[in-house]
Amino acid sequence: MENPLAHRTLETLSARPVPTDGPRPVFSVVIPAYNESAGLIAFHARLRAVMDGLGTWEAIYVDDGSTDDTRAMIDAIRADDHHAGIVALSRNFGKEVATTAGLDFTRGTAVIVIDADLQDPPEVIPELVAAWRKGFDMVNAQRRARDGETPLKRLTASLFYRLMRDAGPVKLPVDTGDFRLMSRRVVDAVGLLRERHRFMKGIFAWVGYPTTTVLYDRAPRHAGETKWNYWRLWNLALEGITSFTMMPLKIATYLGLTVAVISVLYAAEVIVKTIILGNQVAGYPSLMTVVLFLGGVQLMTLGVIGEYLGRVFNETKYRPLYLVERFEPGREQGD
Ligand code: UDP
Ligand code: MG
Numbered sequence: 001m002e003n004p005l006a007h008r009t010l011e012t013l014s015a016r017p018v019p020t021d022g023p024r025p026v027f028s029v030v031i032p033a034y035n036e037s038a039g040l041i042a043f044h045a046r047l048r049a050v051m052d053g054l055g056t057w058e059a060i061y062v063d064d065g066s067t068d069d070t071r072a073m074i075d076a077i078r079a080d081d082h083h084a085g086i087v088a089l090s091r092n093f094g095k096e097v098a099t100t101a102g103l104d105f106t107r108g109t110a111v112i113v114i115d116a117d118l119q120d121p122p123e124v125i126p127e128l129v130a131a132w133r134k135g136f137d138m139v140n141a142q143r144r145a146r147d148g149e150t151p152l153k154r155l156t157a158s159l160f161y162r163l164m165r166d167a168g169p170v171k172l173p174v175d176t177g178d179f180r181l182m183s184r185r186v187v188d189a190v191g192l193l194r195e196r197h198r199f200m201k202g203i204f205a206w207v208g209y210p211t212t213t214v215l216y217d218r219a220p221r222h223a224g225e226t227k228w229n230y231w232r233l234w235n236l237a238l239e240g241i242t243s244f245t246m247m248p249l250k251i252a253t254y255l256g257l258t259v260a261v262i263s264v265l266y267a268a269e270v271i272v273k274t275i276i277l278g279n280q281v282a283g284y285p286s287l288m289t290v291v292l293f294l295g296g297v298q299l300m301t302l303g304v305i306g307e308y309l310g311r312v313f314n315e316t317k318y319r320p321l322y323l324v325e326r327f328e329p330g331r332e333q334g335d
Contacts, residue, residue, distance in 0.1 A: 025083075025330075027057040027129070028108030032098035033074070033116040034064040040073040040116060047114075047122045048081060054129055058330040059084045061116075062102040065092035082331040090323040096198040099178060101322045103187050105329070111187045113178050120179035124216040128181035137183040137209035144215045153233075160237050164202075164244070171205060179216075180204065194321060195243070196314045199236070202244040242307050249308065252301040259297050263290060 029047060033040065044059070051057040061074045061084060071088060078084045087105050089098060099113055110132050114120045124141055131139040178200055182190070189207045241247060270283065 023056075024107045024109065025058045026055040026109050027051065028106035028111045029057065029059045029125075030062065030099060030102035030106060030111060030113045031059060031116050032062045032064055032095050032102060032113075033066065033070050034092060034095070034098070035066045035068045035070060036116040037066070037068045037070045037073045039118060040070065040077065043116055043118055043122075044077045044081065044084065046118070048083070050122045050125050051083070054126060057083055058106070058108060060102045060105050060329075061086050062098045063088040064095070064098035065089050078328070078330070085329040086326065087324060088326040090325045093322045095178075096200045097322050099200060100190075100198060101324065104191055105327060106187060107329075109184050110181055111184070112181045115177070115179065120177070121216065124179075124214065125181075127214045127216075131212050131214055132181050132183065135210065136212040137186050138204065138207070138211040139181040140204075140211065140213045141177075141179040141216050142213045143177070144217050156230075156233065160240070164240055177201075183209070185209065196317075196319065196321065197239055197243045197311050198321075199240045199243045202240055206244075238307070242311060248304045252304040256297055256301055259294065263294065266290070 029051065031043075031047075036043075040061075047059060051059075059081075061077070063071045063074055063086060071086075074084070074086045078086060085105070087101055089101060093101070103111060103113070110129065112125055112128065114122065114125075120141065128139040128141060182204075186204075186207055186209055189209075190203060193203050193206070195203075266286075270286070
């Protein structure tokens with residue numbers, strides 16, 4: 001179905017006040033940052049050391065409504081290094097939207113998305129670039145080890161990836177975060193997907209194009225704290241499953257069907273027993289069991305449908321994905 005506001009979405013909601021003419025850097029690095037002031041300077045030093053050796057580049061720091069002095073840190077970095085630009089969002093929109101905002105403002109021929117906490121080592125970028133130069137549009141960085149993460153987080157993460165891989169039409173690369181390199185056409189394609197429920201890993205996978213993977217070791221967080229708790233991770237998993245698969249709807253359907261069949265069999269048994277043995281003790285327990293069980297299944301099914309309905313509701317509002325409070329590109333691009 002045609003989105004009646006598509007022109008609005010593209011022209012005003014995601015307006016790119018970035019001059020598209022003039023020299024473009026070869027590389028854009030998008031760094032979503034939410035309360036990352038503690039490690040940002042160290043991050044930029046390592047990023048710069050790597051990027052300066054690769055070609056012309058810009059760094060787009062997205063301040064995702066931080067409540068600490070992340071923004072001041074970014075401005076300090078910008079005062080010191082002309083490669084750095086800033087997109088400051090009007091409030092915290094979450095990592096997925098912050099990343100999208102950053103992508104919208106990039107001008108590079110190849111775009112790298114990287115976390116600000118040094119869990120994604122900038123030193124891996126040359127390997128991503130090498131794969132891109134070989135002709136791949138999308139280069140995923142896949143973690144080899146998950147140091148500094150609890151066994152529970154590791155287990156739940158691997159379960160989730162395997163579930164998504166088996167349930168959905170889009171194959172998610174296992175153990176891959178948002179650390180990746182994309183060619184211009186992939187970034188432009190991702191920019192066309194303006195859905196509110198943004199499961200970025202799914203979106204990247206949906207876009208397609210020649211894709212490859214580079215292995216790296218994921219380091220423990222350098223400074224600051226992870227913004228993910230289990231509730232947020234659970235919601236992210238729910239997002240992935242309901243945005244990209246119909247599996248829960250199918251489970252609900254089959255569960256309902258199974259219970260219905262069992263109930264019919266059980267009813268038949270009760271009727272036959274009544275005919276042969278006469279009316280036994282009034283069947284209060286069995287009645288309650290059946291009523292409660294069916295009630296439970298119905299509620300569960302409704303819940304599943306509600307999850308999808310809520311998403312339809314959110315998508316139909318056509319709100320802008322994010323609001324920008326301030327944008328300043330890096331200076332002297334293409335030097
Ligand atoms: N982040 C963000 N907005 C948020 C939460 C996180 O921009 O609401 C950024 C954060 O600053 C970091 C990256 O997303 O650069 C990954 O966040 P985090 O390290 O907390 O996640 P994890 O590494 O545990 O997946
Ligand atoms: Mg992290």
